[in-house]
Amino acid sequence: MIQPSDDEIVFYTNPMSRGRIARWMLEELGRPYRTVVLDFGTTMKSPEYLAVNPMGKVPAVTWRGVTVTECAAICAWLADAFPEAGLAPAFDDPARGTYLRWLFFAAGPVEAAVTAKALDLLAPAEKAGMAGYGTFDQVVDALESAVSDGPWLLGDRFSAADVYVGSQIVWGLQFKSLPERDAFKAYAERLSAREAAVRARGIDDALIVAAQAGS
Structure with a gap:
């Protein structure tokens, strides 16, 4: 796997998975990201990817040294990480x-x-x-x-x-x-x-x- 740069969003997915949710979220952000497509049972279970997600499942998103898995968490994290997209109420918003x-x-x-x-x-x-x-x-x-x-x-x-x-x-x-x-x-x-x-x-x-x- 290519090592990401410090400010690069990297998206690990398979198009026949819940990764489609995270893909949609990334497209709503409108920011560039790099996609790494993994196959079930092979590259998804490789040592390289297990270092990203020990569950050996997708999706996962990494940015600035932080890795987030689970679609709900990915959506919430990305919305907070990029507030300019307007996809989450601020902390003081009712x-x-x-x-x-x-x-x-x-x-x-x-x-x-x-x-x-x-x-x-x-x-x-x-x-x-x-x-x-x-x-x-x-x-x-x-x-x-x-x-x-x-x-x-x-x-x-x-x-x-x-x-x-x-x-x-x-x-x-x-x-x-x-x-x-x-x-x-x-x-x-x-x-x-x-x-x-x-x-x-x-x-x-x-x-x-x-x-x-x-x-």
């Missing part, structure tokens, strides 16, 4: 609480509930209180309430939380892991039309086509 609430709601209860349902491992009703997400229906109802007023989670203000929460909803609709509620579909349509989202999809889709052509 909207900061709402921003963090939904960003980490998606990273916690939504991710856990959707995964548990897909694996037929949802907590039984009598033990739902032991699960951090409660019940799947509670999570879906809360998520719907978050995106119903719109157009974004912070009203008229788009933020990094929309990148992460929106990605969960877009994928949930695509893979049928979330119900097709009108609020989800309308929110997903608004998100998918953003210029940065269109660019990010184009880049990753082109990488997939190139990989398939070379295989």
Whole structure:
């Protein structure tokens, strides 16, 4: 792997992974970055990459000697690192609480509930209180309430939380892991039309086509 310069953003990903979320976030920033594409089971498990992320998973982003993994953390960190992009409320902005609430709601209860349902491992009703997400229906109802007023989670203000929460909803609709509620579909349509989202999809889709052509 090429050693990054001090001020270079390096993005480790695979176009068929959650790295697509981080790619979209990077495109929203509008700053240059270098992409390192890794393959599942081979370069993603190499000693060089395990030194970046011991989990051997993507995405990961490095900048100025700092490495961040986990998509929600990457979105939050990049938004704070580059405030000029206007993707996160300032620390003294009352909207900061709402921003963090939904960003980490998606990273916690939504991710856990959707995964548990897909694996037929949802907590039984009598033990739902032991699960951090409660019940799947509670999570879906809360998520719907978050995106119903719109157009974004912070009203008229788009933020990094929309990148992460929106990605969960877009994928949930695509893979049928979330119900097709009108609020989800309308929110997903608004998100998918953003210029940065269109660019990010184009880049990753082109990488997939190139990989398939070379295989």
